[in-house]
Amino acid sequence: DAGVTQSPTHLIKTRGQQVTLRCSPKSGHDTVSWYQQALGQGPQFIFQYYEEEERQRGNFPDRFSGHQFPNYSSELNVNALLLGDSALYLCASSRDYYSYNEQFFGPGTRLTVL
């Protein structure tokens, strides 16, 4: 049983560009969350998707957007990249949005903005 998978592993972009990160949840999971982790910090919640809708959002600007597909996979899009967007982006999945279950994380995508 594959766990949470993310692609790509690493990404280098320049300021002003746009980026799309992808996530496939663990089998049987229907809820996907995205987190940003800056170096030396704990992960910060970006947003969460369930039934193809954004259900909760953290304190991130509209440059951060996402999507969830019918197969529960998800994308995170970041427009107009800033140097400060350089971070590890983590995807987490969980089962049953309405229950407080374990969240399992993927290996992350390391984004570097030059």
Next chain:
Amino acid sequence: SQQGEEDPQALSIQEGENATMNCSYKTSINNLQWYRQNSGRGLVHLILIRSNEREKHSGRLRVTLDTSKKSSSLLITASRAADTASYFCATDDPYNQGGKLIFGQGTELSVKP
């Protein structure tokens, strides 16, 4: 803002010793989860403890939860060099469905052979 605060920020021990990490939080919770992270890679889920539980075990891990003090501790017994990692506690927000997690800054554990 950060909900969880881990203590200490860094811990260095010898192989075979026990390691204890603490986490404090500010608001009520449904559950608290502990995660391990190796060298900036993905988070590995260790254990979830619900607000009505006081103690939970998993292998060499023991987690306690004191909701009156809004604190939790993670004990790793008989530590190994492979336990070297950053450890995070994460709490949920019981007033929002879906289990958005709020993380602390983490404890960096170094286990020397």
